[in-house]
Amino acid sequence: MADYDPLDSKSDPFGPPAISVLVECLHCGESYESYRIEFRIETDADGKQHGFWCCPIAGCDGKGFGFDILPVDPNYREERGGWVYCDDEEESEDDWEDGNDSERPEIDGDDESIPF
Ligand SMILES: [Zn+2]
Secondary structure, three states, X not given: OOOOOOXXXXXXXXXOOOOOOEEEEOOOOOXXXXXXXXXXXXXXXXXXXXXXXXXXXXXXXXXXXXXXXEEOOHHHHHHHOOOOOOOOHHHHHHHHHHXXXXXXXXXXXXHXXXXX
């Protein structure tokens, strides 16, 4: 932890994944492969240098994979976890239904309930 270096691209948690994915920038709306995300060194208000993973589109100030720059595939976001915006409640509902299905009681033929 003490070795954190703001200029080291590998210590930035918003770096792109090892395997490139299609991403979309929230700032400019452009889609591109995540390997195109650029690591840029910028100087902040205090005169300190800090590296950022930035949108490669000219004139765009989008920063950070998983922050301004998000994978297009929502399933990919879930794999990474931690910064998923949408919840997965729908998925757990499916699980509940699946489990319920197998325990559904068999309905024996009851002729009197059929209205003809
Ligand atoms: Zn952008």
